[in-house]
Amino acid sequence: MSKLLSLCIPTNGIDEVFDVLDSIYCQGISEDLYEVVVTDNGADFHFFQKMNEFVSLHSNCIYARTSAVLFANQIECFDRATAPLIKFINHRMVLMPGSLAKFIQFANDNLEEKPVIYYANGSLKTNELVELSSFDSFVKTLGYQSSWSGGLCIWKDHYAKTDLSAGVNRLFPHCDILFSQRDSSSYFIDNRRYLDELSSGHSKKGSYDLFEAFAVEYPSIILDLYRDGDISSETLLSVLDTNLSFIATLVFKFLILKEPCSYDLSRFSDTVVVFYSKKRIYERIIGLSFKKVFGFPE
Template sequence: MYGEDKKIILSICIPCYGRVDYVRNTLKSIFIDNADVALDEYEVVISDNDPKQAIKQLAEEFKGYSNLKYYHTSCEGFMNSYYVLTYGNGEFLKLHNSQTLFKKGALRAIIDEIKKYRDSHALIFYTNGLLHKFKSKEYDTFNDFMYHLSYWSSWSNGFNIWKDDFKKLGDIKLNKLFPHTSIFLTQNNAKKYCINDVILFDVQRIPKRGGHNKFEAFTIEYPSLIDDCYKKGNIDERTKKHILKGIMCEFLPSLIFNKYIAKIETFESTGFKKNIKVYFPSYSYYLVLILSVFQPIRLSVRRLLSYIKS
């Protein structure tokens, strides 16, 4: 049974807005596929900012799991990624995308890693094989950590923070599109840093995914956070350039490919040609267009490597 008197190790914090079937699958992957983990070791926290509260029905469907907590909040958009963390009571808060499934054994692996780093309070980030390293690696400095993490520091599903460190944040300015990254970049004085690139999750693909200007998010909003991190002296110029190069040569071409070539996403792109000039070289727009043509090759290699390792 889920005991209130026992300290919860992990809070899986899931911000939600609709997509009931996807969230249901995610909950099944936690409670059923990872049933070997005792309920009193972790909790699942849902923060629903949909006025219709469609997700609330899942609290009834999964009422047999006493460590599932449902909250409704009136915050807008991505700010739910912050508010869901405020509801977590575990030692370790993991932000988790609503459509991302836990592989069998993943929950136990994460909890064991939390126990390993309890004393050092290492800053841990999960990249799920996206770096093609497929293992955990420790870093001594925040700058080195950020260099190897590159633009994936923007990925909400990889974000984690210790509850004690979260409570110390105080009143900080949160970027409206990247509140979790705003928090993450304040954790630059950790004793140790760890990137876990083991494949722990499966992502449910959402057809025609869209809803905001993702091109502006990665030409203006996220680069502004990285630039501010550099100006504060938390990363050096080499790391800043490396992260921006990754956005320009990898991430933005994938957005172009998904929207205009494969037509599997519908993110808004208004102002892209103008916005890319703010933090990137003058030739960036045309380079991104050229590189987008080669995305099928890059994706095929990534899928092959992931398949081999999984």
């Protein structure tokens, strides 16, 4: 049987990748059914050596070094995938037992219809598996979760038709891919947990401007969907509201509690006023804290 699934792991050469790879290969699935693609934009020669040793043991593992900057490495990885279904795997998230078989089963069962699928990994307050009939309802149900690249999955045929000629968003290239699927008749959100994050905190997760990303860039992407007529005003406001709650948690963690992180936080005051305001953010922090203390549903 031909390979059904490509697991794409873009990385900057961190050792956690080998934990991710081990979690894939320990599941005992025939290597004829899937491939693993690792693209590396780091500069660690030790990592390069270890990856080459790993590839020599697994015929279905592809490793390539790249000069793609930051999140553009995701696109580089997808470009190298060859199987019918492409699944993004974050380089700090291991596959839980049985996950690989379920990904492959979905690919095999849906080769003809090719519905849009997003793996929310238990992050949403929805049923385990939700089927939606419109792009608008898909975007609304995902809320700010669509900003998470780890849930991305796309059929190779659909990816090949995605027009990326004008370039991709430098912070959210996966959104260009996810939101290219606007005319499907069937959308699935799988909210079951397939991945488990390795505990590394936020101290080594990149030095990009955190609040530019989530308070300016991501809301702008959602606004463009509305301007293009692909989502309703109700969905626009709903996603912006869930994103406000997410920003509030970031402010609480990194600016109030001062948890260690590698992000650039210096432009908080300039960026949060583009779509929101400091007042709304701090009101949301108070509201979320109140609900948590008294056990009310958020």
